[in-house]
Amino acid sequence: MIRQMRVKTNARTELIDITQAVQRLVAESGVRSGLCYLHVPHTTSGVTINENTDPNVGMDILKELNKVIPFDDKYGHSEGNSAAHIKSSLVGVSKTIMVEEGRLALGTWQAIFFCEFDGPRERRVMVKVMKD
Amino acid sequence: MIRQMRVKTNARTELIDITQAVQRLVAESGVRSGLCYLHVPHTTSGVTINENTDPNVGMDILKELNKVIPFDDKYGHSEGNSAAHIKSSLVGVSKTIMVEEGRLALGTWQAIFFCEFDGPRERRVMVKVMKD
Amino acid sequence: MIRQMRVKTNARTELIDITQAVQRLVAESGVRSGLCYLHVPHTTSGVTINENTDPNVGMDILKELNKVIPFDDKYGHSEGNSAAHIKSSLVGVSKTIMVEEGRLALGTWQAIFFCEFDGPRERRVMVKVMKD
Numbered sequence: 001m002i003r004q005m006r007v008k009t010n011a012r013t014e015l016i017d018i019t020q021a022v023q024r025l026v027a028e029s030g031v032r033s034g035l036c037y038l039h040v041p042h043t044t045s046g047v048t049i050n051e052n053t054d055p056n057v058g059m060d061i062l063k064e065l066n067k068v069i070p071f072d073d074k075y076g077h078s079e080g081n082s083a084a085h086i087k088s089s090l091v092g093v094s095k096t097i098m099v100e101e102g103r104l105a106l107g108t109w110q111a112i113f114f115c116e117f118d119g120p121r122e123r124r125v126m127v128k129v130m131k132d
Numbered sequence: 133m134i135r136q137m138r139v140k141t142n143a144r145t146e147l148i149d150i151t152q153a154v155q156r157l158v159a160e161s162g163v164r165s166g167l168c169y170l171h172v173p174h175t176t177s178g179v180t181i182n183e184n185t186d187p188n189v190g191m192d193i194l195k196e197l198n199k200v201i202p203f204d205d206k207y208g209h210s211e212g213n214s215a216a217h218i219k220s221s222l223v224g225v226s227k228t229i230m231v232e233e234g235r236l237a238l239g240t241w242q243a244i245f246f247c248e249f250d251g252p253r254e255r256r257v258m259v260k261v262m263k264d
Numbered sequence: 265m266i267r268q269m270r271v272k273t274n275a276r277t278e279l280i281d282i283t284q285a286v287q288r289l290v291a292e293s294g295v296r297s298g299l300c301y302l303h304v305p306h307t308t309s310g311v312t313i314n315e316n317t318d319p320n321v322g323m324d325i326l327k328e329l330n331k332v333i334p335f336d337d338k339y340g341h342s343e344g345n346s347a348a349h350i351k352s353s354l355v356g357v358s359k360t361i362m363v364e365e366g367r368l369a370l371g372t373w374q375a376i377f378f379c380e381f382d383g384p385r386e387r388r389v390m391v392k393v394m395k396d
Binding site: 033035048049050051054056057059060061063064065067068090091092095096097098100105106107108109110132 | 301332340343354
Binding site: 086 | 186189230
């Protein structure tokens with residue numbers, strides 16, 4: 001069964017911590033030991049795992065990605081959001097996370113971030129939790 | 133069981149839409165609900181998920197990757213294809229996609245692309261479809 | 265069951281081939297056909313699959329990543345290791361690898377590398393091997 005999560009983004013590029021929302025779906029699934037699969041069904045956003053303690057980390061990630069892949073660079077795509085498509089392919093649209101004792105088995109400093117590269121928009125994340 | 137898919141590439145760098153070919157393997161597997169694992173067994177190519185409606189999106193992705201990671205940059209690797217190895221590590225060589233009602237659970241605009249970074253060559257994609 | 269692997273890194277940025285160590289855990293698991301999930305529980309390192317025959321490939325990957333994402337670039341994060349966080353999100357902290365006949369189903373030239381981006385440190389890799 002695939003569960004759907006809604007994410008509302010507020011800026012052109014933004015990292016949104018979705019760890020607790022994903023953890024809730026893991027808890028609801030009743031799975032104690034298994035795997036949690038995440039998939040972002042969009043082509044101008046993504047999902048990453050990184051530090052959420054200092055908000056500057058997420059801001060540095062976005063600032064540097066936006067510098068390395070500029071918003072405008074003589075792209076051919078007429079919608080004007082090619083940079084977002086490129087960042088999506090670099091960061092990726094899916095993640096697989098181990099589940100142990102009913103919880104996401106992340107490192108101490110790790111959090112799951114929805115990555116908006118062409119917002120603000122209403123977005124979705126697909127979540128599938130499987131037991132061993 | 134691991135299925136093998138052949139991909140013939142025609143240029144030094146190229147994105148090839150393999151969605152329908154992967155979907156056929158999913159259909160042949162008979163799996164209605166599960167997961168589809170893709171693995172590219174090469175070190176100078178990769179696999180990504182992105183938009184396939186406007187071909188300019190794929191061209192912009194390649195053009196920008198080729199700009200950020202130049203073909204020549206005083207690399208040490210004697211085969212002269214270090215840029216392809218680097219792009220392979222950035223884009224990644226594997227993907228996990230959910231399967232629902234016998235179909236790849238992709239977003240409306242999402243397609244699966246084989247990413248050639250050192251072609252033209254004869255390439256392979258390994259596919260494993262597992263039911264829940 | 266999640267197995268833990270220890271990795272000791274020796275430099276600020278470094279690729280360490282962990283293929284044999286992962287293969288040993290696959291063998292110990294007794295799984296003949298299945299999947300091997302890797303997860304790096306850190307936010308300034310990652311895991312990638314690439315060539316291990318010519319050590320220059322790994323050195324070129326690191327040199328180019330360190331050039332595209334400079335160590336210093338007016339980052340806001342006070343710990344001074346933002347570049348490592350960014351590289352971690354680009355390369356990724358997890359991999360899923362098929363297992364066949366008790367072995368990792370990698371391509372001829374493929375190896376699994378732990379990617380240190382903020383070393384030297386004592387690191388861990390979480391490994392979960394599941395049978396079909």
